[in-house]
Structures are given as structure tokens and as C-alpha cells.
Amino acid sequence: MGVRPLPRVRTSDIPLRYEEAGRGQPVLLIMGLAGSLEWWGPEIRDALARRFRVIVFDNRGAGLSDRPPGPYSIAQMADDTVGLMDALKIPHAHIVGYSMGGMIAQEVALRHPKRVDRLLLAATSPGGILSAPPKLRALRVFRQGRDPDQAREVLLTTLFPRAFIESHREWTQKLSQDLARHQTDEASARRQFWAILRWSAWRRLPQIQAPTVVAHGTDDILLPVRNAYILTRRIPRSRLRLFPGGGHGFGLQFPGEVAGEIDSFLR
Numbered sequence: 001m002g003v004r005p006l007p008r009v010r011t012s013d014i015p016l017r018y019e020e021a022g023r024g025q026p027v028l029l030i031m032g033l034a035g036s037l038e039w040w041g042p043e044i045r046d047a048l049a050r051r052f053r054v055i056v057f058d059n060r061g062a063g064l065s066d067r068p069p070g071p072y073s074i075a076q077m078a079d080d081t082v083g084l085m086d087a088l089k090i091p092h093a094h095i096v097g098y099s100m101g102g103m104i105a106q107e108v109a110l111r112h113p114k115r116v117d118r119l120l121l122a123a124t125s126p127g128g129i130l131s132a133p134p135k136l137r138a139l140r141v142f143r144q145g146r147d148p149d150q151a152r153e154v155l156l157t158t159l160f161p162r163a164f165i166e167s168h169r170e171w172t173q174k175l176s177q178d179l180a181r182h183q184t185d186e187a188s189a190r191r192q193f194w195a196i197l198r199w200s201a202w203r204r205l206p207q208i209q210a211p212t213v214v215a216h217g218t219d220d221i222l223l224p225v226r227n228a229y230i231l232t233r234r235i236p237r238s239r240l241r242l243f244p245g246g247g248h249g250f251g252l253q254f255p256g257e258v259a260g261e262i263d264s265f266l267r
Contacts, residue, residue, distance in 0.1 A: 022054050047255075055088065055090075118210055126230055
């Protein structure tokens with residue numbers, strides 16, 4: 001099932017690029033740091049579009065959305081998300097957020113609770129000093145000045161466990177090339193990164209009203225799985241779904257299982 005590209009729409013102060021497919025109850029998929037809407041992969045988007053109206057978009061600074069000068073904030077990107085809903089005349093929707101997108105999703109649920117039906121937080125954290133920090137080897141992905149081949153290899157080892165990469169070498173190499181084609185520029189990625197560092201929802205998490213699933217890979221080195229336990233303890237009416245052997249990119253590792261989990265929860 002293909003996704004029909006649509007023009008960019010102005011949300012509050014900037015235009016955002018978005019695409020949508022399917023019919024039914026709206027589901028917004030929010031991608032993470034420096035990721036474009038293509039990073040969701042067709043498997044998850046197409047599977048959900050069989051039952052839902054699926055909307056994917058580029059956050060401010062990412063992909064083909066506008067890249068205004070900073071600073072950026074997670075709250076600002078949450079308001080961008082709601083502005084997109086307003087532009088598309090969507091009064092409320094299910095919200096699925098991945099990594100930084102999960103932080104944005106938390107902020108949407110806190111700032112605009114009536115706009116969120118159900119909430120799925122994937123490979124994310126509550127932010128702040130009470131969250132579990134990245135493993136040291138994961139921080140290599142933020143270093144600059146590498147040649148493209150080395151940068152792609154570092155990205156792969158940040159997203160996936162080494163054993164998975166070795167057993168899926170051809171697939172992961174192609175994936176790294178595909179992701180590089182939709183890469184966000186360094187300045188905009190840095191603005192998003194600083195937005196993450198300045199953000200925390202830990203104290204406010206008990207205010208989230210929407211039924212919530214927290215999904216996480218057990219082998220995530222960028223945002224370790226302890227963050228999932230913190231979120232589940234702090235958010236009322238939430239439950240935990242772990243993906244054994246999954247790295248930070250477990251949505252790309254197990255797209256069928258992840259799509260099934262999302263579909264089951266939202267239905």
C-alpha cells in the first residue's frame with residue numbers, strides 16, 4: 001500500500017512536510033532525533049494504514065520541513081504536532097512517538113490532554129537527571145568529522161546489537177544508505193539534541209491521562225531499557241511491552257511485531 005505525498009502545511013510559525021495513508025481513526029507517528037518520516041519504514045506505516053488514518057511528518061529542522069534558527073524545545077515540537085492536527089482538522093488522535101518522538105508525544109499528552117486518545121511511547125525516556133543515560137559507546141553517534149562509511153557503521157551499531165548486524169549484514173548496509181539519504185543537516189540536528197538535553201517530564205508523568213503502552217528493546221544502548229521501567233512506574237494506566245534482543249532501532253528490527261503491538265493496543 002503506497003503513501004500519497006501531500007504538500008507541506010503551516011502549523012504555527014513554520015510549514016511541516018507530512019504524508020498520510022489509510023482511513024479510520026487518526027494515528028500520528030512522531031519520529032526521533034534527526035529522523036525524517038521515511039525512517040518509520042513502509043512495513044509499520046502500511047500495516048497500520050489498513051485500519052487507521054496514518055499521518056507521518058518531519059519535525060521542525062528535520063527532513064523537508066522548515067529549518068528555522070534555534071533554539072528548539074520539546075514543548076515547541078509538541079505544539080507543532082498539535083498545529084498539524086489543527087491544520088488537518090483532527091480534533092484528537094492516537095499518538096505514537098519513537099525516541100525523541102516519544103518525548104514529544106509525552107509533551108503532547110501533558111500540554112494537550114484532550115487531543116490524545118491513546119499513547120504509545122517507544123525507545124524513549126522521561127528526560128532529565130532521573131532518566132537512564134546512554135551507554136558511553138552510544139555517544140559516538142554524536143561525534144562529527146567521520147567519513148560517510150564510518151558514520152554509517154556507527155549509526156548501525158547504535159541502532160542494533162552487533163549480533164543482529166552481523167546476521168543481517170546486507171539488509172543493515174542497505175538500511176544505513178537509505179537513512180543517510182534522508183539525513184537532517186548538522187545544525188538542525190544539534191538544535192534538536194539540545195532540546196532533548198533541556199527537557200524533562202519525570203515530575204509531570206503522573207498527570208498523563210491517556211491509556212499508555214511503553215515499548216522498548218532490551219538491548220538499547222542509546223536510551224537503555226531502564227527508562228521504560230521508569231516511565232511505566234510513573235504513568236498511570238500504562239503497561240510495558242519489551243522486545244527481547246531489540247536495540248534502539250527495534251521498530252526496524254521487528255516491524256511486523258511492532259505494527260501488531262500498535263494495532264492491537266489502538267484497537
